[in-house]
Amino acid sequence: xxxxxxxxxxxxxxxxxxxxxxxxxxxxxxxxxxxxxxxxxxxxxxxxxxxxxxxxxxxxxxxxxxxxxxxxxxxxxxxxxxxxxxxxxxxxxxxxxxxxxxxxxxxxxxxxxxxxxxxxxxxxxxxxxxxx
Amino acid sequence: xxxxxxxxxxxxxxxxxxxxxxxxxxxxxxxxxxxxxxxxxxxxxxxxxxxxxxxxxxxxxxxxxxxxxxxxxxxxxxxxxxxxxxxxxxxxxxxxxxxxxxxxxxxxxxxxxxxxxxxxxxxxxxxxxxxx
Numbered sequence: 341x342x343x344x345x346x347x348x349x350x351x352x353x354x355x356x357x358x359x360x361x362x363x364x365x366x367x368x369x370x371x372x373x374x375x376x377x378x379x380x381x382x383x384x385x386x387x388x389x390x391x392x393x394x395x396x397x398x399x400x401x402x403x404x405x406x407x408x409x410x411x412x413x414x415x416x417x418x419x420x421x422x423x424x425x426x427x428x429x430x431x432x433x434x435x436x437x438x439x440x441x442x443x444x445x446x447x448x449x450x451x452x453x454x455x456x457x458x459x460x461x462x463x464x465x466x467x468x469x470x471x472x
Numbered sequence: 473x474x475x476x477x478x479x480x481x482x483x484x485x486x487x488x489x490x491x492x493x494x495x496x497x498x499x500x501x502x503x504x505x506x507x508x509x510x511x512x513x514x515x516x517x518x519x520x521x522x523x524x525x526x527x528x529x530x531x532x533x534x535x536x537x538x539x540x541x542x543x544x545x546x547x548x549x550x551x552x553x554x555x556x557x558x559x560x561x562x563x564x565x566x567x568x569x570x571x572x573x574x575x576x577x578x579x580x581x582x583x584x585x586x587x588x589x590x591x592x593x594x595x596x597x598x599x600x601x602x603x604x
Contacts, residue, residue, distance in 0.1 A: 359542055359547050361493035361495075361505055361540045361542075362505075363493075363495035363503035363504070363505040363538065364503065365501070365502075365503055369497070369501055369536075370497075370536040370538070370554065371495035371496065371497055371503045371505075371536060371537060371538040371554075372495070372538050372552070372554065373493055373494075373495040373503075373505055373538040373539065373540040373552060374540050374550075374552045374602075375540055375542050375547070375550050404501075404502040404503060405503060406495065406502070406503040406504050406505040407505065408493045408505040408506050408507055410491055410493075410507050412547075415491050415507070415544075415576075418506075418507050420504070420505060420506045422502065422503075422504065444547075470506075
């Protein structure tokens with residue numbers, strides 16, 4: 341069952357410029373976790389990844405993911421989210437990356453794009469949220 | 473194959489007071505990820521968890537884990553570690569918790585211990601390390 345509403349405090353953690361840590365599953369079922377930028381549209385969480393990343397391959401193979409987010413101003417406020425990938429698309433992914441760049445770096449254009457790099461938006465529906 | 477030596481830069485990330493994010497596997501194989509304190513003895517990574525935590529249950533059930541660590545002074549320096557639980561023990565776990573409290577909080581005694589709480593040290597051998 342998907343969560344109908346992300347709790348307010350967790351929305352605030354997502355909306356602030358906090359790094360999230362995204363856990364995905366490798367082909368053999370073992371976990372993999374890396375830091376990611378994150379934002380949301382209502383109750384859908386969005387991340388933006390380069391097309392050739394292992395985490396994307398993992399999420400295409402198994403849509404089960406988890407996220408951990410700590411408040412960068414207070415390490416003891418955090419959320420752990422279990423969710424499911426509901427869409428993978430390249431539509432508007434470059435515009436979305438610039439939006440994340442504005443949020444996290446204060447730069448209107450993402451400064452580290454590689455030549456020929458394709459960006460992908462991964463949309464995630466939270467299933468359970470633990471907030472501490 | 474276990475890693476013989478953690479790279480120097482990653483040792484520095486572990487030795488500094490950076491929060492790590494530990495991914496474990498639930499019974500059904502889905503990922504779970506939460507923030508943890510971390511330290512190491514040589515090339516073995518140590519975390520300290522309360523006995524009743526889901527992450528401990530997960531690691532008893534499946535020893536495959538992953539860790540993500542970001543430099544709290546520079547969010548764009550980070551490491552992603554894939555590893556394996558090699559020991560779970562309560563021996564010296566309270567002393568170890570106080571050591572972590574000193575590292576992360578500057579307090580010689582962990583301030584949030586619950587009455588009757590049993591602490592456990594989980595020892596992790598890194599298998600692969602990605603440093604960025």
